[in-house]
Amino acid sequence: MLERKRKGVVCMTLGQRIQDLRRAAGLSQEGLGEKLGVSRQAVSKWEADGAVPELDKLIALGKLFGVSLNELLHLDSAGDEVEERIDETAVRLARRRRRVKNVGHILTVILALAFTAALAVLWLRMDALERSANAPPPWLDSGSPLISSFDFDFVDGKIFTGIQFTLRLSLLPAQSMEGMTVTFQVTQRGQETVLIPAGRAEGGTEYSASQHFRDSSPDGMTISAIFDDGTRQYTQALVRINSWTPDSWTWESLWKSQD
DSSP, X not given: OOEEEETTEEEEOHHHHHHHHHHHTTOOHXXXXXHHTOOHHHHHHHHTTSSOOOHHHHHHHHHHHTOOHHHHHTOOHHHHHHHHHHHXXXXXXXXXXXXXXXXXXXXXXXXXXXXXXXXXXXXXXXXXXXXXXXXXOSSOOTTSOOEEEEEEEEEEEEOTTSOEEEEXXXXXXXXXXXXXXXXXXXXXXXSOOEEEEOEEOTTOOOEEEEEEEESOOOTTOEXXXXXXXXXXEEEEEEEEEEEEXXXXXXXXXXXXXXO
């Protein structure tokens, strides 16, 4: 076998050392290769000093034969520093593996959070679409009743000093929406149409208005309501006054109550 001299001392090569330890352990080259996960040819090259085992294989050899790297490499006191450096390298590699593993865990958590956030956004969008589909249209439905109730009254009626009276009106809509306006319309034959804007108390739903008339009899008067939703207008006839005196009057309803 080949040997090398160091400081006048004949030393075994690494290959010879591996071969002696293998034989002492009663292992064949093939058996040693199976334990280390390498081929018999690789073991043969090591023992012939045709190749040097990698660091992880050197560590595995030391554990298998119960020797330190110093003993396996048959190093002198200077070799202790080399072995220490090898051990430090192994520690650094282990730490690097742990860091990579930790980074993998962090990435997994980030991906899980991103997936959860995406699901939340998708749910919110679907909920918004569902609410939009179920929300009432942004305009009045002319196919449904516009009025829930309506009432009117004549006050301060006089006929001796010329006909005059005050018309009081109140209306509860069957439909309501933000920005909707209600205007009462009064028409009489031979008279100009009178438009009376209705007001609504804050927080209330009833629209009301009043208008004073002079030198005009309510006989034949038609009262209607004009609903404006900001896009279109809808006119609903309410009543027609057939006869009137300051104390009594008769009328005809032009709409049907939904009660």
